[in-house]
Amino acid sequence: MTSVPAPAPAPVLPWRTGLAYGGLAAPLAFVSLPLYVNLPYHYASVAGAPLAGLGAVLLATRALDAVVDPAIGRQADRLLRGGVRPAWRAAALGSLLMVLGFGALWHPPRGAEAAMLGWLAGSLLVCTLAYSFVTILHQAWGTRWGGQPAWRARVTAWREGATLAGVLLASVLPAVMGLDATSAVLALGLALGLMGLYRLRAPVAPVPHVSHVSHVSHVSSAPRMPQAESPASAELASSTSPWADAGFRRLLAIFMLNGVAAAVPATLLPFFVADRLQAPALQPLLLLCFFGAAALGLPLWVKAVSRWGLAPSWRAGMLASVLAFGVTPWLGAGDSMAFAVICLASGLALGADLALPGALLTGVIHESGQGGRGEGRYLGWWTCATKLNLALAAGLALPLLSAAGYRSGGTDPAGLQALAWAYGGLPCLLKLAAALLLWRAERLHSSWSHT
Numbered sequence: 001m002t003s004v005p006a007p008a009p010a011p012v013l014p015w016r017t018g019l020a021y022g023g024l025a026a027p028l029a030f031v032s033l034p035l036y037v038n039l040p041y042h043y044a045s046v047a048g049a050p051l052a053g054l055g056a057v058l059l060a061t062r063a064l065d066a067v068v069d070p071a072i073g074r075q076a077d078r079l080l081r082g083g084v085r086p087a088w089r090a091a092a093l094g095s096l097l098m099v100l101g102f103g104a105l106w107h108p109p110r111g112a113e114a115a116m117l118g119w120l121a122g123s124l125l126v127c128t129l130a131y132s133f134v135t136i137l138h139q140a141w142g143t144r145w146g147g148q149p150a151w152r153a154r155v156t157a158w159r160e161g162a163t164l165a166g167v168l169l170a171s172v173l174p175a176v177m178g179l180d181a182t183s184a185v186l187a188l189g190l191a192l193g194l195m196g197l198y199r200l201r202a203p204v205a206p207v208p209h210v211s212h213v214s215h216v217s218h219v220s221s222a223p224r225m226p227q228a229e230s231p232a233s234a235e236l237a238s239s240t241s242p243w244a245d246a247g248f249r250r251l252l253a254i255f256m257l258n259g260v261a262a263a264v265p266a267t268l269l270p271f272f273v274a275d276r277l278q279a280p281a282l283q284p285l286l287l288l289c290f291f292g293a294a295a296l297g298l299p300l301w302v303k304a305v306s307r308w309g310l311a312p313s314w315r316a317g318m319l320a321s322v323l324a325f326g327v328t329p330w331l332g333a334g335d336s337m338a339f340a341v342i343c344l345a346s347g348l349a350l351g352a353d354l355a356l357p358g359a360l361l362t363g364v365i366h367e368s369g370q371g372g373r374g375e376g377r378y379l380g381w382w383t384c385a386t387k388l389n390l391a392l393a394a395g396l397a398l399p400l401l402s403a404a405g406y407r408s409g410g411t412d413p414a415g416l417q418a419l420a421w422a423y424g425g426l427p428c429l430l431k432l433a434a435a436l437l438l439w440r441a442e443r444l445h446s447s448w449s450h451t
Helices: 015-022 025-046 052-079 083-105 113-144 150-175 177-198 232-240 248-275 281-307 310-326 338-368 374-404 413-444
Strands: none
Touching: 015 150, 015 177, 015 413, 025 052, 025 113, 025 150, 025 177, 025 232, 025 248, 025 374, 052 083, 052 113, 052 232, 083 113, 083 177, 113 150, 113 248, 113 374, 150 177, 150 338, 177 310, 248 281, 248 338, 248 374, 248 413, 281 338, 310 338, 310 413, 338 374, 374 413
């Protein structure tokens, strides 16, 4: 009688390891929220920059920042192949440049529009290029651990959980303490995150055993350090392009479409709250509702992976977001409470967007044979796609709204209606398209649905 192997224990990621790795994501998110939510509104309403010129500068600088990311990814691979200490020192230097650029952003010269927009372009490039470098290096660090879907979801969840903590703080601190204090808190957060990363020892990811039940894994608690790679392996890694991987191409297309759906409302939120809802003072509270709900929902989506698999769980999150956000274009002045409920519901759905795409990407990288040597190149293009999403959202939505008659602080009904549909209607259509693409991709990549 053939004995059936006992199920392996569920993978466990020690909380100290998860916190030490994920901690740096908190200040990185802390800097990203003001850059993509507060910055356009600050320059349009406080500094007085024209929407068309502001959109053009944001599109150009973010697009330039995005195209550099693949090169940053290759450099991250080279640094990590040499060991974690050179990578850590590079992250520390990038963090210093990030703080300097972020602080400069909020003090543009007054007067000539050209000087103001030039200051914006220069300081934004310094800040975002440094941000990209540290972010890609940090993500590649954890992606190298590999593992099965449930393990990857836990690693990503620690990083994205810390991201949400940083976002929650960034959503209220600028309004409460001002932008200069925000810059000081960013510097402190980066220092603490780098300290945790310096002390981190990478765990052994769960290793699957071969049986008639696939994708069952166990985890060893023994720590290990990433080893330096041989020259032959390094040459092979550098010669293989992520674009040769069909799974990566499909996943990136879905990620970009879904990302634009998220970037448009992120860019337009301050305008929508101030001019459509007539409640600018409530913006910090609404952001707190949205990201707080995402933090609460994140563990639920990680559990959903164990039951449904990565791709089905992500698709469910997309559809839940559409259901929650679909009524937004019909809201107007006085509907702040209804919008707060929408923020809570759509925030719960956001957890799927945070934890699951990165876990899918880790699987794609390791299935391609590039695990432990080529993560940076994949993540370089991944981050490039994220930046292009944000660039398109700001560079296209703001000028198009201007052409439709909307002006920041204006009361024209046609312009406000155009704002409402751009903020609430367009993202829902893009989310549905992304869900359809994901459903089709699952038929071609069965591992995406494994639990």
